[in-house]
Amino acid sequence: MSTTPIAIVGAGLGGLTLARVLHVHGIAATVYEAEASAGARAQGGMLDIHDCDGQLALKAAGLFDEFRRIVHEGGEASRVLDQEGTVLLDEPDDGNRGRPEVHRGDLRRILLDSLPDGTVQWGRKVTAVRPLGDGQHELRFADGSTATTSLVVGADGAWSRIRPLLSDAKPVYVGTSFIETYLFDADARHPASAKAVGDGALFAVAPGKGILAHRETGGALHTYVALIKPQEWIAGIDFADPKAAKARIVAEFDGWAPELTALITDSETDPVARTIHTLPTGHRWERVPGVTLLGDAAHLMSPAGEGANLAMYDGAELGKAIAAHGDDLEAALAEYEESMFARSAIAAAESAKTLALLFDDNAPHGLIDFFTSGSATFSA
Numbered sequence: 001m002s003t004t005p006i007a008i009v010g011a012g013l014g015g016l017t018l019a020r021v022l023h024v025h026g027i028a029a030t031v032y033e034a035e036a037s038a039g040a041r042a043q044g045g046m047l048d049i050h051d052c053d054g055q056l057a058l059k060a061a062g063l064f065d066e067f068r069r070i071v072h073e074g075g076e077a078s079r080v081l082d083q084e085g086t087v088l089l090d091e092p093d094d095g096n097r098g099r100p101e102v103h104r105g106d107l108r109r110i111l112l113d114s115l116p117d118g119t120v121q122w123g124r125k126v127t128a129v130r131p132l133g134d135g136q137h138e139l140r141f142a143d144g145s146t147a148t149t150s151l152v153v154g155a156d157g158a159w160s161r162i163r164p165l166l167s168d169a170k171p172v173y174v175g176t177s178f179i180e181t182y183l184f185d186a187d188a189r190h191p192a193s194a195k196a197v198g199d200g201a202l203f204a205v206a207p208g209k210g211i212l213a214h215r216e217t218g219g220a221l222h223t224y225v226a227l228i229k230p231q232e233w234i235a236g237i238d239f240a241d242p243k244a245a246k247a248r249i250v251a252e253f254d255g256w257a258p259e260l261t262a263l264i265t266d267s268e269t270d271p272v273a274r275t276i277h278t279l280p281t282g283h284r285w286e287r288v289p290g291v292t293l294l295g296d297a298a299h300l301m302s303p304a305g306e307g308a309n310l311a312m313y314d315g316a317e318l319g320k321a322i323a324a325h326g327d328d329l330e331a332a333l334a335e336y337e338e339s340m341f342a343r344s345a346i347a348a349a350e351s352a353k354t355l356a357l358l359f360d361d362n363a364p365h366g367l368i369d370f371f372t373s374g375s376a377t378f379s380a
Helices: 013-024 054-060 064-069 104-113 191-197 231-235 242-253 258-265 307-325 329-358 365-372
Strands: 002-009 030-032 046-048 078-081 087-091 101-103 126-133 136-141 146-154 172-183 201-206 209-215 221-228 272-278 291-293
Touching: 002 013, 002 136, 013 030, 013 054, 013 104, 013 307, 046 104, 054 064, 054 307, 064 104, 078 365, 087 365, 101 104, 146 329, 172 231, 172 242, 172 258, 172 329, 191 201, 191 209, 191 221, 191 258, 209 242, 209 258, 221 242, 221 258, 231 272, 242 258, 272 329, 291 329, 307 329, 329 365
Parallel strands: 002 030, 002 146, 078 201, 146 291
Antiparallel strands: 046 101, 078 087, 126 136, 136 146, 172 221, 172 272, 201 209, 209 221
16 A cells, blocks of 8 residues: 555646646646556547636746647637638637647647656556545555555546546436547548648537548648537447448538538548536535546536646646645645635536537528637637
């Protein structure tokens, strides 16, 4: 059995930001991550990092200059197309840095590189957590080992193993699924699709469906095909047969412009289904000594550009609260949670509203109104 004063479960952006802010303030923590290494799996696509939360977190972590060096220049551009491929709205990257785009993997790398060796323990999957009293908890890992801690922070995402210590809430399917595809070296190999996507984010949406794509570094086009379908419909697609799966999905876009449907049919990776789940808007819990949550573990919401930003902001705010309150850990947790509950409830409501307008009966015109109103803060 090992002992650590602060145990962070999950080496995602939120957990790593917390570990880094604590380190900046001279406070040790251990991050336990189930994956075997930092490169065990791909780390997703582009993120727009907002100046009102994600960028503030990176400043608190002392990593803002490093962040600026990984910005994808031109990536803030957005365009809306109709089903025929006609451009309805085209907003170039104006360079104001309000929501610059970076690759999730690059952002995670600068966070990992900023931590002392040994802070992240890889291949440490938490299988159970047991309260020991007085705010102490015992973590049990898949390899049979254990660790005790004075504070356990659940930064372990949608299906958190730490959340049941605080709440009975479970994620529920919202009725929308994304199917993920990629085209590589698109300007040379898929020029029509590359032209349609443009320099940043593409939104080709209609009632009940859409094709959302983003240009990544190296000319890759990363696409999320959105469908409002029952979970059983998605489960009925045989993703073990990629050719058949792509044919089933593209059939939902019959008559759409070929440069758009090629983002599905020409995918150079096997399509992957991402069913969208959320926790209840306004999810909160009563204070329990020695445990808290951040990011998706605390407030899983519809994807609208807020998840990563809020997770990092949670991590930074929790780290600052712990540093400010010294030995009074419970005061720090209470302060952090009250602020986090308020901001996440607002963000969750807005994210649900945004997801709904993307594919409602007025699509794509509601989305155009959203962009032109200056409210848009999300990316594909």
